[in-house]
Amino acid sequence: AQTVTQSQPEMSVQEAETVTLSCTYDTSESNYYLFWYKQPPSRQMILVIRQEAYKQQNATENRFSVNFQKAAKSFSLKISDSQLGDTAMYFCAFGRYGGSQGNLIFGKGTKLSVKP
């Protein structure tokens, strides 16, 4: 069974600085997908970034980028130029390749606070 571990329950960063959130996972599969979702306080969860395991290139979306280390089963999220609006719970999630099992395996989350 797959597991996802986020070892940092809470983090804080000053506005405009860079922060990295860590995520490790365990799987015996070779093809899979990894996601970072963001859930701001009292607002809905949205996808931040998605990585396909068979792609070696790290995914990027504007100020958000990942460091995907497949052999180490590590999938960290880097937020550059942090903004107050980045304050949120961040969940790392694992998705199996193919099939009809659409369930994501979520980590326990990291609460990020961006301070002015």
Added chain:
Amino acid sequence: DTEVTQTPKHLVMGMTNKKSLKCEQHMGHRAMYWYKQKAKKPPELMFVYSYEKLSINESVPSRFSPECPNSSLLNLHLHALQPEDSALYLCASSLGAGGSYEQYFGPGTRLTVT
């Protein structure tokens, strides 16, 4: 339109009440999900519908009854709930039911059982 809508936003119900939560999407997605989320915890999957058929039931008590009347609509019928069922109930949808698809989440219904 990339929106998943949920009604009501808040619901307070007694343990003997019957109520329903509603979720709607018009993105042409063929998979829809119900999650339960407690404060400061990740969402816990309850049910998955794929092409309007129930494909996953994560051993959810029978007091929760899902229904998918059509590809755009998902309901969750509630009956004889317990106080520990108080939580944020999230609906999500995705283009397909495989683990590769991005899930779009609704804002949730905050349920309080008294």
